[in-house]
Amino acid sequence: MNQKSAELATPVRNFRVQLSPTPRGARLARLLTTEQLRSWGLPLDPGRQIVAELAANAATHGRVRGRDFRLMLYVVADTLRIEVTGTQGERLPQPQEPSPDAESGRGLLLVEAMAHRWGVTEGRFPHKTVWAELRLTPPEPAPSCCGAPGAFPQGT
Secondary structure (H helix, E strand, O other), X not given: OOOOOOOOOOOOEEEEEEXXXXXXXXXXXXXXXXXXXXXXXXXXXXXXXXXXXXXXXXXXXXXXXXXXXXXXXXXXXXXXXXXXXXXXXXXXXOOOOOXXXXXXXXXXHHHHHHOXXXXXXXXXXXXXXXXXXXXXXXXXXXXXXXXXXXXXXXXX
């Protein structure tokens, strides 16, 4: 008996990589995200900015010697989901307003401002995943300027 498998109406795209919880690993996460989004034909920002913040947090606050963090990107329909899974599950991230003169501490506030949704999922100890979702919208067409009727005011 031949049966056709059901095909998804929209393709699911995904990317996954494991990186060292170091500043170099966080930088690589941002660079790999940039290239992956570019290859999918998606806008680079704010996705790569969110990855930069979450990866920096994994390298700074979630660093455990000998344990990597994982970056996952996937697109389903019109949503890009970013997940950074670290192995420091004891402390769950909370966005907090830093003091005005603080040099750091604004990363999750930025993620909260840029993402449509975000959160934390506890996994099997000691794992936790910080995720963010972005709705993808098609770029707006550029306004026509030259040669189009009404593009320039007519002289009197």
